Amino acid sequence: MLDLLPAPLKGTLAALLILCNTFILFPVLLVFALLKLVLPLEAVRKGCTVILNTIAWLWIGFNNLLMDLLHRVAWEVRGAENLSREHWYFITCNHQSWADIPAIQYVLNSRIPLLKFFLKKELIWIPFLGIAWWALDFPFMHRHTKEQIAKRPELKGKDVAATHAACEKFRYTPVTIFNFMEGTRFTPEKQRRQNSPYRHLLKPRAGGTAFVLGAMGEMIHTMLDVTIVYPEGRAGFWDYLCGRIRRIIIDIRIREIPGEYLGMDYENNRETRASFQRWVSEVWAEKDARIEVLRAEAKS
Numbered sequence: 001m002l003d004l005l006p007a008p009l010k011g012t013l014a015a016l017l018i019l020c021n022t023f024i025l026f027p028v029l030l031v032f033a034l035l036k037l038v039l040p041l042e043a044v045r046k047g048c049t050v051i052l053n054t055i056a057w058l059w060i061g062f063n064n065l066l067m068d069l070l071h072r073v074a075w076e077v078r079g080a081e082n083l084s085r086e087h088w089y090f091i092t093c094n095h096q097s098w099a100d101i102p103a104i105q106y107v108l109n110s111r112i113p114l115l116k117f118f119l120k121k122e123l124i125w126i127p128f129l130g131i132a133w134w135a136l137d138f139p140f141m142h143r144h145t146k147e148q149i150a151k152r153p154e155l156k157g158k159d160v161a162a163t164h165a166a167c168e169k170f171r172y173t174p175v176t177i178f179n180f181m182e183g184t185r186f187t188p189e190k191q192r193r194q195n196s197p198y199r200h201l202l203k204p205r206a207g208g209t210a211f212v213l214g215a216m217g218e219m220i221h222t223m224l225d226v227t228i229v230y231p232e233g234r235a236g237f238w239d240y241l242c243g244r245i246r247r248i249i250i251d252i253r254i255r256e257i258p259g260e261y262l263g264m265d266y267e268n269n270r271e272t273r274a275s276f277q278r279w280v281s282e283v284w285a286e287k288d289a290r291i292e293v294l295r296a297e298a299k300s
Contacts, residue, residue: 002069002070003070003071003243005070006025006246007242007243008242008264009186010070010071010241010242010243011029011238011241011242011243013070014066014067014070014241014242015241017062017066018062018063018066020235021059021062021063021223022059025058025059026128026132026245026284029052029055029056029193030131031103032048032051032052032055032135033048033052033132033134034231035048036048036049036135042118044067045169046172046173048135049137049169049173050173052135052136053114053173054114054233056114056136057109057114059112060105060109061109061110062179063102063105064105064106064109067102067106067141070243071243071245072243072246073243073245073246073247073248074247074248075093075106075248075250076105076247076248076250077107077146077250077252078249078250078251078252079251079253079254080107080108080111080250080252081110081255082254083108083111083224083252084111084112085110085111085112085113085174087112087113087174087219087222088172088174088175088176088216088219088221088222089112089114089169089175089176089177089222089223089224090105090133090176090177090179090212090213090216090223090257091176091177091178091223091224091226092178092179092180092181092209092223092224092225093178093180093184093226093228094172094180094182094186094187094188094201094226094227094228094291095180095182095184095230096185096186096228096229096230096234097185097230097234097235097237097240098185098236098240099230099235099236099237099239099245100180100228100239101115102240103228103240103248103250104226104228104250107250108176109199109205112176112224112281113173113174113175113176114136114175114176115173115175115176115178116136116137116138116139116176116178117138117177117178117179118138118139118140118141118177118179118208118211118212119133119138119139119140119141120140120141121140121141122160123140124140125273135174136177137169137170139167139215141175141211144166144239147223156186164215167215167216167219170216170219171218171219174220176224177212177216177220179208179209179212181204181205181206181208181209181280181284182201182202182203182204182207183202183208184202186200186201186202186234188231189201193294198284198285198288198291199288199291200291200292201287201288201291201296202285203284204280204284205282206266206276206277206280207266209280210261210264210266210273210276211266211269213257213261213262213263213264214247214263214264214265214266216278217261217262217263217264218262218263220257220262221256221257221262222254222255222256222257223254223255223256223257224252224253224255225251225252225253225255225283225287226250226252227251227252227253227287227290227291227294228248228249228250228251229248229249229250229251229291229294229295229298230245230247230248230249231247231249231295231298231299232245232246234246243260244249247298249294249298251290253290253293254282258279259278260275261276261279264276
């Protein structure tokens with residue numbers, strides 16, 4: 001019934017209800033975040049982490065319920081049958097739209113550990129969000145540029161060491177680290193500027209993924225290679241809220257990450273860096289071909 005409402009009204013209603021959901025859950029999250037901060041005991045931290053992750057799952061679950069109530073999306077999900085919330089994963093996906101993340105959360109929220117992103121350390125100062133990200137153990141990156149390292153050689157390796165320390169908490173709590181290898185949303189203009197060799201993708205940036213695997217190779221051995229296709233054409237997050245996206249295909253391939261890339265020294269080992277870049281290029285070429293097949297099947 002609600003699906004019959006005008007699209008802008010559905011979008012506004014969805015946005016308001018998500019905002020209300022946030023206002024209700026954020027104070028609860030803040031209580032356990034402060035408890036985690038003032039009582040840094042291992043047992044307390046673990047207990048708070050479980051509760052905080054549950055709050056995040058509830059927030060995403062409510063948003064997903066809204067989508068079911070307000071919209072009629074035809075979901076075509078492939079490859080999600082053998083996933084587990086007790087396993088550590090690294091996820092990458094082609095980046096088509098700002099709707100990609102809520103779509104992936106809709107499909108995977110109850111099937112794998114909570115999605116987390118590597119964030120720049122400066123983002124911790126964003127009001128409210130910084131506290132939430134810290135409370136949920138989103139790892140903050142301490143990346144130094146080549147220029148900074150040239151001026152201060154003692155900084156070399158400090159970023160990886162800091163990330164290792166930040167990720168240590170994931171040793172006992174399963175986690176899913178998410179990264180868009182393209183680094184930005186796909187557009188034909190960006191594709192032309194890059195002279196991308198792929199028909200449906202931008203060039204992948206291997207460095208960010210290598211950074212994750214270098215820091216968390218002891219825990220993460222499995223990559224979920226997610227391919228998302230909008231058969232009716234790419235649309236934005238507002239279109240997603242308004243229910244204008246009527247069909248979404250999500251294809252998931254489970255890949256075991258080659259052992260030589262787990263805990264690798266990407267920056268200092270040229271052979272490993274070149275080998276990893278070749279592997280990422282092969283994964284991306286297969287994804288590009290898969291998008292072509294998925295689009296053709298959607299039209300037939």
